[in-house]
Amino acid sequence: xxxxxxxxxxxxxxxVRLTLAAADxxxxxxxISTKTDINFYFISDGKLYFGQLPCLEIDGKHIVQANAIVxxxxxxxxxxxxxxxxxxxVDQYYEGSRDFMSPSLxxxxxxxxxxxxxxxxxxxxxxxxxxxxxxxNNGTGHLVGNSLTLADVSLLEPLLVxxxxxxxxxxxxxxxxxxxxxxxxxxPSISGYLNGPLRKPKNDERYIQEVQRALARN
Numbered sequence: 001x002x003x004x005x006x007x008x009x010x011x012x013x014x015x016v017r018l019t020l021a022a023a024d025x026x027x028x029x030x031x032i033s034t035k036t037d038i039n040f041y042f043i044s045d046g047k048l049y050f051g052q053l054p055c056l057e058i059d060g061k062h063i064v065q066a067n068a069i070v071x072x073x074x075x076x077x078x079x080x081x082x083x084x085x086x087x088x089x090v091d092q093y094y095e096g097s098r099d100f101m102s103p104s105l106x107x108x109x110x111x112x113x114x115x116x117x118x119x120x121x122x123x124x125x126x127x128x129x130x131x132x133x134x135x136x137n138n139g140t141g142h143l144v145g146n147s148l149t150l151a152d153v154s155l156l157e158p159l160l161v162x163x164x165x166x167x168x169x170x171x172x173x174x175x176x177x178x179x180x181x182x183x184x185x186x187x188p189s190i191s192g193y194l195n196g197p198l199r200k201p202k203n204d205e206r207y208i209q210e211v212q213r214a215l216a217r218n
Contacts, residue, residue: 002027004030005053011211016073022189082145094154097131131155141180143180159171
């Protein structure tokens with residue numbers, strides 16, 4: 001079984017959890033809540049190369065950096081497309097969806113009203129039309145090809161967050177994204193994760209304090 005080391009919240013670990021779910025890989029999570037935890041699990045043996053989480057143990061490997069973890073899982077599970085051209089598109093759309101997701105990572109760590117206002121007025125108007133056009137041009141309920149890829153999984157994460165904060169009506173003018181939403185969230189392993197106990201709630205004060213404590217920021 002895979003073993004994921006991360007804080008007891010979403011953060012940069014969420015894309016890893018979503019990809020594990022998409023790949024239908026069972027995972028045991030070790031929650032990090034103090035600086036002592038980081039020292040105990042990683043610093044002593046040099047496994048946390050850059051001093052950052054998440055970290056995933058799988059297939060006898062110890063992988064750090066969320067994007068490296070996700071790409072490894074994507075290749076392992078066949079989520080990178082069926083040929084080189086599709087793989088290139090998957091990689092481009094993955095990177096674009098990371099830019100789409102990035103502003104939400106500040107929620108709770110910066111004044112929430114300001115973060116949400118920026119997302120509503122700048123982030124959503126920029127990215128929703130772009131990804132809707134990509135999905136519409138592909139026409140299958142996926143961004144690339146006719147089956148689930150890492151691009152879909154990566155786009156699903158910000159869609160989940162922004163629908164959670166602003167409501168599903170943000171997608172009403174983007175029918176191709178609604179179709180992608182329905183397609184991906186109805187995949188049994190993803191649905192099971194989203195509706196199960198491993199899915200973490202929105203950032204709250206407990207999570208913020210744990211992260212700050214573990215990283216010695218307070």
